[in-house]
Amino acid sequence: MASSEFFIEAIAFLLTLAVLFYLVGDNFLFRAAIYIFIGASAGYVTVLLLQEVFAPQKIIPIISGSGGGIALAILVLLLFAKAFPPLSKLGTPSLAFMVGVGAAIAIGGAVTGTLFPQTSAAINAFEGISLFEGEGGRLLEAILMLLVTISTLVYFQFSARRGDDGKYRRNPITRVLAFFGKIFIAITFGVLFAGVFSAALTAFIERVDSIINFIIKLRELF
Amino acid sequence: MTRFISPLIAIVAGLLVLLGYFLPNNDLLGGLRAKFIEWAVILAAAALLVGILNLLTVHIKKISAKEKGSFYSLLLIISLLFTLFVGLFAGTDSSAMQDLFNAVILPVESSLLAIMVVTLIYAGIRLLRYRNDLMAFVFLITVLVIMLGAAPLPFVELPLVGSVIRPFIISVFSTSGARGILLGVALGTLLTGLRVLVGTDRPYGGK
Numbered sequence A: 001m002a003s004s005e006f007f008i009e010a011i012a013f014l015l016t017l018a019v020l021f022y023l024v025g026d027n028f029l030f031r032a033a034i035y036i037f038i039g040a041s042a043g044y045v046t047v048l049l050l051q052e053v054f055a056p057q058k059i060i061p062i063i064s065g066s067g068g069g070i071a072l073a074i075l076v077l078l079l080f081a082k083a084f085p086p087l088s089k090l091g092t093p094s095l096a097f098m099v100g101v102g103a104a105i106a107i108g109g110a111v112t113g114t115l116f117p118q119t120s121a122a123i124n125a126f127e128g129i130s131l132f133e134g135e136g137g138r139l140l141e142a143i144l145m146l147l148v149t150i151s152t153l154v155y156f157q158f159s160a161r162r163g164d165d166g167k168y169r170r171n172p173i174t175r176v177l178a179f180f181g182k183i184f185i186a187i188t189f190g191v192l193f194a195g196v197f198s199a200a201l202t203a204f205i206e207r208v209d210s211i212i213n214f215i216i217k218l219r220e221l222f
Numbered sequence B: 001m002t003r004f005i006s007p008l009i010a011i012v013a014g015l016l017v018l019l020g021y022f023l024p025n026n027d028l029l030g031g032l033r034a035k036f037i038e039w040a041v042i043l044a045a046a047a048l049l050v051g052i053l054n055l056l057t058v059h060i061k062k063i064s065a066k067e068k069g070s071f072y073s074l075l076l077i078i079s080l081l082f083t084l085f086v087g088l089f090a091g092t093d094s095s096a097m098q099d100l101f102n103a104v105i106l107p108v109e110s111s112l113l114a115i116m117v118v119t120l121i122y123a124g125i126r127l128l129r130y131r132n133d134l135m136a137f138v139f140l141i142t143v144l145v146i147m148l149g150a151a152p153l154p155f156v157e158l159p160l161v162g163s164v165i166r167p168f169i170i171s172v173f174s175t176s177g178a179r180g181i182l183l184g185v186a187l188g189t190l191l192t193g194l195r196v197l198v199g200t201d202r203p204y205g206g207k
Helices: A003-024 A028-052 A056-064 A069-083 A084-126 A136-155 A172-221 B002-022 B027-064 B070-090 B095-129 B136-151 B161-197
Strands: none
Touching: A003 A028, A003 B095, A003 B136, A028 B027, A028 B070, A028 B095, A056 A069, A056 A172, A056 B027, A069 A084, A069 B095, A084 A136, A084 B002, A084 B027, A084 B161, A136 A172, A136 B161, A172 B136, B002 B070, B002 B095, B002 B161, B027 B136, B070 B095, B095 B136, B136 B161
């Protein structure tokens, strides 16, 4: 094994142990590993930004090209003013531009990426079902899926009417649907939890395996 | 003056991008949309750089004031500058940068995910202790059924769990429940976005 490869594995081994020490409580080793990780990640992101976005060969054609490149340069410069507290207000127009464009992208994404496709998917579950060909089971499944989706969605509705006694009351149908919606949300989160747990367990096994492998290599070496 | 400029910029830029989204055949709006999104990406990158600059400033101040935990700040600055140095001189695709990634970023990320096993088990136990209701019961039973249905158990095979119940929960309840949640989130996003575009919400700081 090359010495550089061994050195990398040794650092990875030490950092893995330091992070896993968190299992006995918050301690010096865990904190040191996390700060090193944050520093390395921030450095990595900075390098990526400088080479992929702000490299002269990439940014100069955009700024010098037609179509208001100077305006972009001004917005970027104003944004950098945010790093200096006395000048930070100057960066607000740049932030406003980002927020405005971001909001428009979010709206477009929500409509074309979620609302239309998910509604179509709920409808498509009924497509091609024929009761005369013994597909009653599929129809029941499609109805159940639609009810689950509707009741989950109804759970998010929190509007209510004020009764004669001044108390707020939800529509009884909405209340029943929202109750079942809450149960279906619990089931959905249960499935998601199990998925995340499986992923974490796989990572845990992989890390323990890497520790054992490194110890075996160390024993072979000495 | 700036009170009006920032909301005006946000509303005009947002509306032009939105119009470009829904009128893709209009060349002018389509071009503006593409240009504005490109600008927003560059500005987001600049915002990240500002954030990293701020991180450096905060930790340098901590070290110079000899505050509690300044040793950790020193570690952060050293690792940041070292990575920056290696990345700028050797390049992101270089073997040195790959080695740095494999030695520090990958094992720590993976280990953080690994310790989540214990955190999740602890969260499950706490849920049973502090929220002893129907929702907690349904949630934990679902987790148990999904895990038991997926796990290859030695010597025993639970009837129906892996072959019928688990697939049914995932394909009917979980898929439709997730669809309902997604639709709810999309409606919320739509509303929040519209509030920004009409100037009711101004998260950029305009009054």
